[in-house]
Structure formats: structure tokens, C-alpha cells
Amino acid sequence: MANGTLKLKPSRTKWILIGLMFVGLAVGMGLMAVTSTAPIERDALILIGALVLLFVIGAVVSFLMLSPNFAYVLLTPTGFTIRTLLKRKEYRWREAEEFHAATLRGTPWVVFTLSREGKVNLPETSLRGLNKAVSGVDDNLPDTYGMSAEELAELMNQWKKRSTGAVQ
DSSP: OBTTBEEEOOOHHHHHHHHHHHHHHHHHHHHHHHHOSSOOOHHHHHHHHHHHHHHHHHHHHHHHTTSTTTSEEEEOSSEEEEEOSSOEEEEEGGGBOOOEEEEETTEEEEEEOBOHHHHHHSOOOHHHHHHHHHHSOSEEESOOTTSOHHHHHHHHHHHHHHHHSSOO
């Protein structure tokens, strides 16, 4: 924690393993095409090439997740910032209700609903509407950052309480 802030980063082990899995799949598909003794039809070769490219992209993104500024949640006295691959979302603590651990399709997440102020200040998006319809919440944290969902929800609630005086 520096200057009253805390930066949570994705699990290095998780993303290294995912990256290595993508590298393995890309190498395996490439070797399958190169070492095949049977002739490979043009359409099959195009499909193999597309899959290799997809796996390489997956590996690159996985290894980018290890960069300190690529993906994180930054907690500050005034709010939190969620940084992901393609976007950055900022919330003030008072714009979010209490944080909860939830399991959606077998995956643990930390979820939250926007407060009245958050619903007024933050524009409604189609993704937020879909989240609300499917899960009953407005948003979620994209990772658990090496913690259990329960631990992360408790940490988020502690920061919110420290900032606002009480969890609403």
C-alpha cells in the first residue's frame, strides 16, 4: 500500500499457466500441420493457421496480463478503478452498494450494485443492463486477484467503510 492506495494485480501463476497452455496449443497445432504425412487440404490448412493465430493471440494477451499496468484494481480513499484489457472504469465508493461474493456458472466473482448516486452519475450501458438481467447486479470485478471472492469482497467493503463511514 502506497500513499493510501492499494493496487491489486491478477494472479501471476494463473496467467503464466494460461499463457503456457496457449503456447502449447499453438505449437501442437503447428507441429500437427508441419509433420503430417497425409496431404492436408487447403481448407483444413487455413483452419489450422487460424487456430494457431488465435492461440498465439491468447498467449500474448495472457502474458500481457503480467504487466503491472495492463490489468488491475486500484483502491484509493475516494474510490476504485478497474483496469482491463480494453477499458478502464472508475467508481467513487459512494456509487457502489455493498460488495458480495457470488458464484456465476461455477466461477467465483465479486459483484456489486450501483447506489442511487451511481445510477445517476454513471451512464447506463447495454452490458450493465445485460448484467442486471442475468445476474441481478450492475457490475463485477473481473478477477479475484489471488484472493477468494469472499476475502476480496470483505477488502472492498473495508475500503468503502473507511471512505464513507459505513457500508450502505
